[in-house]
Amino acid sequence: MKFNNKLLQGTLIKRYKRFFADIKYKNKVITAHCPNSGSMMGLLDRGNKVWFSISDNPKRKLKYTLEIIEVKNEKVGINTLFTNKIVFEALSDKKIDTLVKFKNIKREVKFSDKTRFDFFLSDGKKKCFLEVKNVTLLRNDYVAEFPDAITSRGTKHLKELMLAKKKGYESYILYLVQREDCRSFKIANDIDQEYKNTLDEALKNGVKMLCYDCKLSNEEIKLNNQINND
Secondary structure: OEOOOOOEEEEEEEEEOOOEEEEEEOOEEEEEEOOOOOOOOOOOOOOOEEEEEEOOOOOOOOOEEEEEEEEOOEEEEOOHHHHHHHHHHHHHOOOOHHHOOOOEEEEEEEEEOOEEEEEEEEEOOEEEEEEEEEEOEEEEOOEEEEOOOOOHHHHHHHHHHHHHHHOOOEEEEEEEEOEOOOOEEEEOOOOOHHHHHHHHHHHHOOOEEEEEEEEEOOOEEEEEEEOEEO
């Protein structure tokens, strides 16, 4: 997924009110939209290098958008609006080996009155729901973790994936790690034990789990390698 224009580099001052970030750029302070409602644990140290985009939409209140934060010389993509775009591109380009059998891809498909899944995949009689979660947390060397805060919405999605499986659909949860420095992935059960318990139950009931990292630059973010699940 390519950015519309090459990102600009600045220095993080602070993130506040969830959706605002002050950035030092060319000896002045600008305020950017922060497109991530999560805790962003481990990413928000003052002085971290950041990359941001500029919008030419005159209707936007903030013309800057925070896209990437650098932590210990590693870039981390924080824009959760890009998560599904990256995965859609990978699905279309047949980069996810487990799912290459599905030729038809639909986005944001309703499953029940209370749930839409990120993707519906099909090929003849084979039908599949795929839910995608964005991952940025790393607390130990090379181990990505999800979630970075309690996620009741994420737990609900797992329960709905189990229900879809019972109704005859293939069901997948894909964790997209928007960073390059992780060799394995695990659930942060100390942060959300209920989510961990629900995922364990889902896996026992036929829901499949996938995890991929990303390749990042100031020009694009794309799906990279599948990584191990701990």
